[in-house]
Amino acid sequence: MAMTEPTAVALDSATVAFRLADGRVYTAVEQANLSVAHGEFVAIVGPTGCGKSTLLSVTAGLLKPAAGSARIFDKPLSGLNRDAGYLFQADALFPWKTAIDNVAIGLEIRGTPRTDALARAQQWLTSVGLGAFAGRYPHMLSGGQRKRVALAQVLIRDPKILLMDEPFGPLDAQTRQIMGNLLLELWTADRKAVLFVTHDLEEAIALADRVVIMSAGPSARIIGDWRITLPRPRDIAEIRMEKDFHALHREIWGVLKDEVMKGYVQSTQAGAA
């Protein structure tokens, strides 16, 4: 596999640490090894505060690992990852731009003439189901609609790697499923390498080719890696009823459960101290 296509993302013993205000060093992630092949959809699942998002920031080049390295298409990553599009957990749209301008901006800053950029943006808005909302400002859109705009904003630049940080976290359950299906539909059209962070194991299994489990932080490690062989195309809502899905879920949850409990205990202790 590595012969034909270079690995999209390769983290090699990446350790991420922060210096706290009192001078102590907090190690968020310890020696993480992770690779995402070209066109592969990998989901990272772990308990709250385990450093899943941190790992994503390293891949994006927004954070530098304290030790180890990140390689993108076999080149060491320095500075921002120019091959990656990043879908943030929080609202990241530019509030002073309309939906269509928010989508077009990625092309405009690249030098695409404005009329072309707007035409392409309109197409993208249509393909995320918001063709009629081009002139709305973000505050006039619902949370789910804002996520759709954000998805179009990232995808219009046609990044080779898609990094997603609990992108559907703030949405309600139904909207999450709809967004999940939309994501799979867009991803099937041209398979990008996807690194998808979530705390929801069901979502991870339903979407991904591989599910990676992280231990509770601090010094979180990658403790499991499952290949999800469920057939595609998948429907997020229906796949949850399948027997194979249940078997996988039971198996992975067996490992994840202990970490979730550990993470919970640690978070309550940290709160008390």
Next chain:
Amino acid sequence: MSRVTLLALQVLVAVVTLALWQFLSTVPVFGKVLLPPFFFSNPVDVFSQIVKWFSSGVIWKHLAITLWESILAFVIGSVGGILVGFWFARQPRVAAVFDPYVKMVNALPRVVLAPIFALWFGLGVSSKVALGVTLVFFIVFFNVYQGVKEVPTTVLDNGRMLGMNERQLMRHVYWPSALSWMFSSLHTSVGFAVVGAVVGEYLGSAAGLGYLIQQAEGVFDVAGVFAGMFVLSAFVILIDMAVTVVEKRLLVWRPTAVTRD
């Protein structure tokens, strides 16, 4: 409360106040006029003074001068505030060095600067503009500084991940954010531009609303002082309404654009 009731009640307050004023300043109560005309004038005299100003056309020259001074003070103060605000926000070291001096100058009551400005810039328009600028500058400066500093990290990271360079970040992220903060303080800064102009005129000038009030006061023409005050209030309210219209257009993307304070 319905709009009509509200308006009726608002008008009622004005009518009662004016009637009371007229009554107490003209009709003796228990053999004594409670508001001596020499100190309080009366609404009829004040009103006829306003009518006289407008019918003779004297007032227009003064209004035009005050408006011109306010506009100049606002524009110069805003441009300065934006430039320095941006500079300080992007260069934390510069900001740190100048911080105590900025605070010091801002803490100074601007009225004390009026004599200095009169000496430096003469009794014409420029000394009033200078006074207005010192007021407007700091409001715009602090808001732009805050606007640049308070861009959400996520939005900034998003800009970077979408491939923006520093110049593009400036144009698409910092600049709109700073402007939105500045616009949200538009009422205050425009109001202060007028304050600077009028106070400057009052302290020494040959034209403007402040000059009118000061002249009337100089000859104990209380009706003239009140008339000047009413014209000034109406002037400020009109400007404030214009600002509201501009603000609604500029901040259309903000959910809070319509409400204020």
